[in-house]
Amino acid sequence: MKRYIARRLLQGVVLLFMVATIVFFLGRLTGNPVDLMLPEDATAEDRANLTQTLGLDGPLGEQFLIFAGKALHGDLGNSIRMKQPAVDAFFDRLPNTLVLIPWALLLGMVLGIPLGVVAALNRGGLLDRAAGTIAVLGVAMPSFWLGILLIFVFSVELGWLPSSRMGGPAHYVLPVITLGTFLVAGFMRITRSAMLEVMESEFVKLARIKGLSETAVIWKHCLRNALIPVLTLWGVFVSNLITGAIVTETVFAWPGIGRLTYEAVIYRDFPLLQAVIILKSILILVINLGVDILYAYVDPRIRLA
Amino acid sequence: MSDAILEVRDLHTHFFLRRGVVKAVDGVSFTLKRGEVLGLVGESGCGKSLTALSVMRLLPKGGARTLKGEVLLDGEDLLERTPAEMREIRGRRLSMVLQDPQTSLNPVFTVGDQLREAIERRRQGASLSEIMKEAVAALRRVEIAAPEQRIGQYPHQMSGGMKQRVVGAIAISGEPQVLIADEPTTALDVTIQLQYLKLLKRLQAENGMAILFITHDFGVVGRMCDRVAVMYAGRIVECGPVKRIFEAPAHPYTRALIASVPKMAGSAGRLATIEGQPPSLMDLPMGCRFAARCPEVEQRCLDAYPGTVRVGDEHTADCWKVAAG
Amino acid sequence: MAIADRPSPTAEQPRRALWRALLWPSREASPRRTARVPWVPIAIIATIVVMALFAPLLAPQSPIDQTLRDKLLPPAWMAGGSDKYLLGTDAFGRDILSRLIYGARVSLLVAVLALTAGGGVGLMIGITAGYVGGAVDNVLMRLVDAAFTFPAILFALLLAVTMGQGLGTLVIAISLLLWASFARVIRGEVLALRQRDFVALAKVRGCSTLRIMLTHILPNVLNTFMVLVTLNIGVVIIAEASLSFLGAGIPPPTPTWGLMVSEGRGRIADAWWVALIPGIAITLLVLSVNLFGDWLRDRLDPRLRQL
Numbered sequence: 001m002k003r004y005i006a007r008r009l010l011q012g013v014v015l016l017f018m019v020a021t022i023v024f025f026l027g028r029l030t031g032n033p034v035d036l037m038l039p040e041d042a043t044a045e046d047r048a049n050l051t052q053t054l055g056l057d058g059p060l061g062e063q064f065l066i067f068a069g070k071a072l073h074g075d076l077g078n079s080i081r082m083k084q085p086a087v088d089a090f091f092d093r094l095p096n097t098l099v100l101i102p103w104a105l106l107l108g109m110v111l112g113i114p115l116g117v118v119a120a121l122n123r124g125g126l127l128d129r130a131a132g133t134i135a136v137l138g139v140a141m142p143s144f145w146l147g148i149l150l151i152f153v154f155s156v157e158l159g160w161l162p163s164s165r166m167g168g169p170a171h172y173v174l175p176v177i178t179l180g181t182f183l184v185a186g187f188m189r190i191t192r193s194a195m196l197e198v199m200e201s202e203f204v205k206l207a208r209i210k211g212l213s214e215t216a217v218i219w220k221h222c223l224r225n226a227l228i229p230v231l232t233l234w235g236v237f238v239s240n241l242i243t244g245a246i247v248t249e250t251v252f253a254w255p256g257i258g259r260l261t262y263e264a265v266i267y268r269d270f271p272l273l274q275a276v277i278i279l280k281s282i283l284i285l286v287i288n289l290g291v292d293i294l295y296a297y298v299d300p301r302i303r304l305a
Numbered sequence: 306m307s308d309a310i311l312e313v314r315d316l317h318t319h320f321f322l323r324r325g326v327v328k329a330v331d332g333v334s335f336t337l338k339r340g341e342v343l344g345l346v347g348e349s350g351c352g353k354s355l356t357a358l359s360v361m362r363l364l365p366k367g368g369a370r371t372l373k374g375e376v377l378l379d380g381e382d383l384l385e386r387t388p389a390e391m392r393e394i395r396g397r398r399l400s401m402v403l404q405d406p407q408t409s410l411n412p413v414f415t416v417g418d419q420l421r422e423a424i425e426r427r428r429q430g431a432s433l434s435e436i437m438k439e440a441v442a443a444l445r446r447v448e449i450a451a452p453e454q455r456i457g458q459y460p461h462q463m464s465g466g467m468k469q470r471v472v473g474a475i476a477i478s479g480e481p482q483v484l485i486a487d488e489p490t491t492a493l494d495v496t497i498q499l500q501y502l503k504l505l506k507r508l509q510a511e512n513g514m515a516i517l518f519i520t521h522d523f524g525v526v527g528r529m530c531d532r533v534a535v536m537y538a539g540r541i542v543e544c545g546p547v548k549r550i551f552e553a554p555a556h557p558y559t560r561a562l563i564a565s566v567p568k569m570a571g572s573a574g575r576l577a578t579i580e581g582q583p584p585s586l587m588d589l590p591m592g593c594r595f596a597a598r599c600p601e602v603e604q605r606c607l608d609a610y611p612g613t614v615r616v617g618d619e620h621t622a623d624c625w626k627v628a629a630g
Numbered sequence: 631m632a633i634a635d636r637p638s639p640t641a642e643q644p645r646r647a648l649w650r651a652l653l654w655p656s657r658e659a660s661p662r663r664t665a666r667v668p669w670v671p672i673a674i675i676a677t678i679v680v681m682a683l684f685a686p687l688l689a690p691q692s693p694i695d696q697t698l699r700d701k702l703l704p705p706a707w708m709a710g711g712s713d714k715y716l717l718g719t720d721a722f723g724r725d726i727l728s729r730l731i732y733g734a735r736v737s738l739l740v741a742v743l744a745l746t747a748g749g750g751v752g753l754m755i756g757i758t759a760g761y762v763g764g765a766v767d768n769v770l771m772r773l774v775d776a777a778f779t780f781p782a783i784l785f786a787l788l789l790a791v792t793m794g795q796g797l798g799t800l801v802i803a804i805s806l807l808l809w810a811s812f813a814r815v816i817r818g819e820v821l822a823l824r825q826r827d828f829v830a831l832a833k834v835r836g837c838s839t840l841r842i843m844l845t846h847i848l849p850n851v852l853n854t855f856m857v858l859v860t861l862n863i864g865v866v867i868i869a870e871a872s873l874s875f876l877g878a879g880i881p882p883p884t885p886t887w888g889l890m891v892s893e894g895r896g897r898i899a900d901a902w903w904v905a906l907i908p909g910i911a912i913t914l915l916v917l918s919v920n921l922f923g924d925w926l927r928d929r930l931d932p933r934l935r936q937l
Contacts, residue, residue, distance in 0.1 A: 142868050142875075281784075
């Protein structure tokens with residue numbers, strides 16, 4: 001188990017290095033952000049200054065070494081617009097996103113997994129088809145639009161819920177639904193197909209032969225096995241949530257790292273965007289590592305391998 | 306107290322599919338006596354397993370239904386029981402060992418957990434340590450070495466033969482009166498097969514339970530069973546004491562089956578095979594189901610089903626030739 | 631079946647296979663009901679494609695010209711609406727219906743280009759990794775894993791800042807999102823194909839690796855490729871709309887559905903139609919292509935069902 005974690009950790013570090021490198025070179029080889037950041041009538045001097053501030057002068061290899069050296073010390077450059085280290089800006093906003101994501105994940109699981117089980121039990125029946133419709137719709141609606149629709153219905157028309165910014169519990173409702181809807185659909189689909197497969201297996205038959213109640217057979221023997229594929233997708237879901245947060249936080253003016261990403265894009269704040277991408281990658285890696293460990297816990301075949 | 310512990314009468318279990326009705330079990334009758342081992346033999350797909358599942362009332366999803374017949378366990382018709390009553394009966398009075406040990410155990414629970422579930426039902430209110438002690442004893446009974454360690458292990462840490470022993474331990478932990486063993490050794494290595502059969506025999510002698518032993522292997526029948534029922538295309542075509550069936554098989558299908566068993570005493574002769582295919586269970590012939598492959602077929606075999614005829618002491622067969630003679 | 635000797639231990643297992651053989655003897659027969667042709671989604675897709683192809687003929691107004699006098703008019707069926715603007719106008723007095731019709735062009739064009747580029751790269755990488763195997767396979771699959779872990783949308787945003795907004799940026803960005811899933815599935819297919827006799831035969835005949843990949847492997851994975859393409863159209867359309875919404879898509883004034891939603895966002899309280907109507911169009915199109923894709927997958931390649 002320890003070796004397993006160590007191996008995953010090492011893989012994570014390698015992956016992170018790859019991402020940082022790709023981000024670095026992608027940013028510099030595909031064009032010059034200086035052109036996009038300066039007004040059209042900027043002087044050559046302005047250009048030279050900005051180029052220097054961004055560390056975009058000198059040979060690429062040298063740039064990279066400087067960049068990497070600084071990055072190892074936790075310095076990913078300064079945000080142009082906010083005039084503060086990009087890392088600080090990120091960590092200022094991070095907690096606001098982290099309070100949102102678990103709720104969205106919870107919503108996805110609490111609704112999606114039981115719906116998937118029920119759909120599997122009623123395969124081909126009315127409930128199955130209803131759940132299928134929810135799943136198809138949940139995937140087809142772009143979340144930025146869903147967010148606006150929810151604001152229109154619940155804030156503008158009904159006046160029940162606040163439409164933007166952070167605040168009391170009521171402020172969480174719409175962003176969490178917006179962020180979690182595709183998860184409900186995702187969890188449901190996977191749970192359903194995993195359950196259908198598990199329910200046909202021989203050990204389920206043996207559980208029935210033992211005379212176990214249907215409740216124990218379905219919710220203990222079947223679901224515990226069906227959760228294994230569901231869990232493998234956790235990492236993908238969380239990384240989807242972190243990107244999904246960009247759109248959701250933009251719609252709801254939620255001051256998290258998603259909104260920060262959006263701001264970096266519209267203000268062409270290249271150093272900030274570069275830092276945000278690398279830091280988000282670290283975040284996703286850490287979460288994936290956590291999921292892998294959890295996965296090993298649920299599936300003894302991995303834990304004891 | 307009657308002699309029979311399990312009596313199946315005229316059992317019909319069909320699959321109702323869009324494309325037609327598959328008559329997988331179509332009028333099966335047999336009797337399992339207390340403490341005996343009855344072999345149920347036939348080719349793949351003849352309905353043996355489905356017969357067993359019908360008795361357990363655990364039909365596969367997807368259109369299988371038991372239409373008529375009786376399944377009397379100690380005189381009580383299981384087909385009339387509610388699902389809740391069946392759960393009480395399963396594991397306690399009627400149990401089953403499945404074919405494939407690799408998939409019969411739940412991979413995410415320890416062997417001990419899976420045994421415990423079975424034992425708990427019989428020993429309600431017992432403390433965990435008592436139950437675990439009993440689980441260890443159950444493993445020891447199926448000849449698993451170091452059961453104290455094994456109990457905390459997961460199925461993937463065990464060999465196939467050992468897993469099948471665990472499945473056996475789970476199946477008999479409720480001390481059932483009837484155990485259905487559905488090809489329990491098919492998936493095992495040949496050397497392990499013999500050990501497992503011996504184990505089953507021993508357990509049966511200890512508990513006095515009756516075993517319905519399903520197999521496609523006549524060789525195993527001779528080793529395990531007291532009596533044997535031969536099944537073909539959804540029906541039992543011959544039934545009798547093993548000795549009689551081996552010495553004087555009445556049905557041509559049984560004769561062909563026996564001829565196809567390799568003799569241990571190294572006779573190098575060519576093994577007999579049966580030509581042709583069994584009939585489609587969706588479109589069964591009017592007459593004898595074996596007629597199309599039977600070397601002794603006559604016109605009346607094609608016209609009508611022969612019906613069950615008594616050929617000797619406890620020996621019956623469904624064949625016109627026997628009926629005549 | 632001839633009963634000869636002792637049947638091999640695997641002859642009757644797993645049991646599921648037995649039942650399946652018993653119940654559904656023919657190969658193509660499946661336990662699921664054969665799905666009906668999804669006519670409604672096909673009709674919706676066809677309508678939108680026609681809209682995109684003949685936009686200049688169909689659009690009642692210019693999608694770009696501003697008529698500030700007519701700004702924020704509601705759809706024709708509402709009080710204050712005008713027959714001139716069936717679906718109303720936006721904050722600059724532009725006809726929403728016309729912008730919607732022109733917006734379909736961007737969605738479909740990006741879908742076609744990104745699927746060709748991203749799907750094509752994924753196809754090639756999948757075939758190479760699956761067929762060549764060994765270290766090449768290892769490296770390529772690690773890359774795929776990495777691509778799965780990291781949200782491509784972040785790279786897309788980065789590209790929009792470094793390269794500037796535009797069709798090229800968008801297509802490259804979305805291709806980055808696609809190639810890995812294509813590569814993974816195709817590789818799996820190729821691994822199975824590699825074992826087949828015709829490949830061995832081609833090798834014996836002395837065909838080069840490249841030739842085998844192109845003439846023997848490629849044609850056999852095209853079915854799967856087509857299913858993947860169909861199933862990913864929705865992904866691309868949503869990605870394009872999201873990037874447009876975030877200000878990283880085709881720059882204004884070219885109308886795109888995501889941009890239209892974004893522009894109408896601030897007006898949701900007094901002019902809901904500006905933001906909500908383009909979203910309905912996106913949802914309808916994605917829903918239709920997904921339903922169509924599901925149907926196609928069931929017809930062509932049911933093994934991909936878990937996708």
